[in-house]
Amino acid sequence: NAGVTQTPKFRVLKTGQSMTLLCAQDMNHEYMYWYRQDPGMGLRLIHYSVGEGTTAKGEVPDGYNVSRLKKQNFLLGLESAAPSQTSVYFCASSYSSDAWVGTNTEAFFGQGTRLTVV
Amino acid sequence: AQSVTQLGSHVSVSEGALVLLRCNYSSSVPPYLFWYVQYPNQGLQLLLKYTSAATLVKGINGFEAEFKKSETSFHLTKPSAHMSDAAEYFCAVSNNDMRFGAGTRLTVKP
Numbered sequence: 001n002a003g004v005t006q007t008p009k010f011r012v013l014k015t016g017q018s019m020t021l022l023c024a025q026d027m028n029h030e031y032m033y034w035y036r037q038d039p040g041m042g043l044r045l046i047h048y049s050v051g052e053g054t055t056a057k058g059e060v061p062d063g064y065n066v067s068r069l070k071k072q073n074f075l076l077g078l079e080s081a082a083p084s085q086t087s088v089y090f091c092a093s094s095y096s097s098d099a100w101v102g103t104n105t106e107a108f109f110g111q112g113t114r115l116t117v118v
Numbered sequence: 119a120q121s122v123t124q125l126g127s128h129v130s131v132s133e134g135a136l137v138l139l140r141c142n143y144s145s146s147v148p149p150y151l152f153w154y155v156q157y158p159n160q161g162l163q164l165l166l167k168y169t170s171a172a173t174l175v176k177g178i179n180g181f182e183a184e185f186k187k188s189e190t191s192f193h194l195t196k197p198s199a200h201m202s203d204a205a206e207y208f209c210a211v212s213n214n215d216m217r218f219g220a221g222t223r224l225t226v227k228p
Contacts, residue, residue, distance in 0.1 A: 109161035
């Protein structure tokens, strides 16, 4: 059982380049999330999805786009990378974060992608 | 909007001493609350979660947390720290999405 898998694990980009981070989960989870982690700031939510074909903005969405064409995949895109986007990116998934539904609401995390923009 | 605040970015304790990591939440509806642990160069692992079934929640590795609605708190405790507990700990609140605190780095001295 792979859980949540992120690719790539490391990447160095030049300013202005574009790239896509892939997140795949095999737990049939409805909700998927993209976070960035920066020292002293914890995890900040970039975008999330509550189901296939849906996406929503989180706390820090600017400069990023996402797509959820298949339930098991959640892609994070950087159209024109900037040094401020240097960070560690984490993908997570959960059955449901709706307080009305179920109890399996904890998020399962991937191992992270370390991105450096120079 | 929901949020959590973790008091203290760094906590240092001696091995065998009590661990207390503080978390206060803000939520307009009854929250789901979580504590996660992150070891160096790894993702986050769930320690425990509060989902309104009981106010005192026991998690893995001897950790527990108590939900106090009147204080809007969900502090994490462990009676006796072990060297292997050294890590970063995150409190999180979930409603329509999941929001994390800034984290508390726990150092355990021999």
